[in-house]
Amino acid sequence: MTISKKIKHFMEQGSWIRKMFEEGEALKQKVGRENIYDLSLGNPVISPPKEFYAKLRELASAPIDGMHRYMPNSGYPETRAAVANQLKVETGLNFNSSHLVMTIGAGGALNVVMKTILDTEDEIIIFAPYFVEYIFYADNHNAKCKVVNSDSKFIPKLDELKNAITAKTKMVLICSPGNPTGVIYTPETLSAISKILSEKEKELGTEITLVSDEPYRKIIFDNIKYPHIFDYHHKSIVATSHSKDLSIPGERIGYIAVNPNYENNKEIIDGLTFCNRTLGFVNAPALMQRIIISLQNIAIDVSDYERKRNFLYEELTNIGYSVVKPDGAFYMFPKSPISDEIPFVEELKDQRVLVVPGTGFGTPGHFRIAYCVEDSVLQNSIDGFKKAFEKYKPF
Numbered sequence: 001m002t003i004s005k006k007i008k009h010f011m012e013q014g015s016w017i018r019k020m021f022e023e024g025e026a027l028k029q030k031v032g033r034e035n036i037y038d039l040s041l042g043n044p045v046i047s048p049p050k051e052f053y054a055k056l057r058e059l060a061s062a063p064i065d066g067m068h069r070y071m072p073n074s075g076y077p078e079t080r081a082a083v084a085n086q087l088k089v090e091t092g093l094n095f096n097s098s099h100l101v102m103t104i105g106a107g108g109a110l111n112v113v114m115k116t117i118l119d120t121e122d123e124i125i126i127f128a129p130y131f132v133e134y135i136f137y138a139d140n141h142n143a144k145c146k147v148v149n150s151d152s153k154f155i156p157k158l159d160e161l162k163n164a165i166t167a168k169t170k171m172v173l174i175c176s177p178g179n180p181t182g183v184i185y186t187p188e189t190l191s192a193i194s195k196i197l198s199e200k201e202k203e204l205g206t207e208i209t210l211v212s213d214e215p216y217r218k219i220i221f222d223n224i225k226y227p228h229i230f231d232y233h234h235k236s237i238v239a240t241s242h243s244k245d246l247s248i249p250g251e252r253i254g255y256i257a258v259n260p261n262y263e264n265n266k267e268i269i270d271g272l273t274f275c276n277r278t279l280g281f282v283n284a285p286a287l288m289q290r291i292i293i294s295l296q297n298i299a300i301d302v303s304d305y306e307r308k309r310n311f312l313y314e315e316l317t318n319i320g321y322s323v324v325k326p327d328g329a330f331y332m333f334p335k336s337p338i339s340d341e342i343p344f345v346e347e348l349k350d351q352r353v354l355v356v357p358g359t360g361f362g363t364p365g366h367f368r369i370a371y372c373v374e375d376s377v378l379q380n381s382i383d384g385f386k387k388a389f390e391k392y393k394p395f
């Protein structure tokens with residue numbers, strides 16, 4: 001008995017982060033954990049906010065009758081109402097609990113959305129650099145991802161988008177702030193994407209849903225006001241989670257929100273609820289649903305990430321790296337000083353700094369830094385970044 005050829009291939013394709021993780025572990029065993037500066041994983045070291053623990057203690061000390069039982073597959077009505085209320089405040093749109101489905105993180109949310117919307121061989125347009133799991137999620141539902149490139153500032157190339165849309169295109173998937181870039185799409189970009197989708201729908205007689213994957217929505221810097229996709233395109237769905245904004249990725253709590261102005265939203269929500277059940281998720285974790293009711297307006301201290309971003313951006317640009325300054329999230333995606341970033345990433349590893357090659361995000365020539373680590377790790381990594389750059393710097 002062996003695993004399928006397809007899964008073997010996917011495991012190779014999606015192995016960059018794991019590869020760095022495994023090699024990093026081996027190195028840590030060899031030279032000591034404290035001597036390796038691991039910037040390869042988006043697993044935040046920041047603790048959840050105190051309000052999270054307060055709520056956890058409250059529920060543990062005064063359990064609600066039936067709180068561990070099955071529930072409606074879309075989640076507790078009061079949890080969905082709390083999320084809807086927050087979205088109403090943020091977008092001004094008329095959200096209520098019927099527009100929400102609680103999910104197993106953003107990953108679960110995306111799978112449920114794809115399962116609900118896509119037929120076999122349908123296409124999803126994604127933008128490089130992309131979160132590599134999109135490709136595997138699409139395959140789960142017999143669909144395919146088509147990649148459209150971004151410009152040097154990591155903004156989608158709109159002409160390429162126009163040309164990529166065919167009668168098979170059912171979904172366009174964006175991620176803002178982006179993993180691996182931290183870039184937020186501006187209102188102008190969102191309006192332009194929306195216009196293209198509407199024109200193409202008319203031309204091809206099809207329907208295209210704009211899906212926004214936004215687990216980093218609340219981690220944004222420089223007082224930027226987050227442009228909600230709901231305000232720019234009515235056939236839109238958000239898939240997100242509290243993994244990063246409450247720093248609880250292990251707790252697997254997220255949601256899907258369907259634009260109240262999406263004509264078919266009742267049918268879509270019914271489909272999403274059905275797929276949440278039949279994909280085997282059944283419902284999102286009960287305890288976490290109770291906890292997040294009162295945490296919709298709470299997040300980890302974003303200024304902590306902003307400070308780390310400022311430090312790293314300044315240090316790297318001083319060394320000579322070319323970096324697009326991230327607007328949010330906790331990733332940076334600098335250019336490698338040589339076009340093939342793999343030997344450069346190896347050199348960084350020799351300098352005890354672990355990052356992920358851009359090839360793993362469909363964009364060679366770059367590498368991803370996850371700076372959701374202790375300040376001391378970031379500080380200690382700078383010397384390695386300097387030495388590696390000196391060795392390979394362009395003349």
Ligand SMILES: Cc1ncc(COP(=O)(O)O)c(C=O)c1O
Binds near residue numbers: 042105213
């Ligand atoms: C862009 C993006 N989408 C989705 C996910 C999955 O998030 P979750 O842990 O909530 O499933 C991640 C996790 O790192 C991510 O970076």
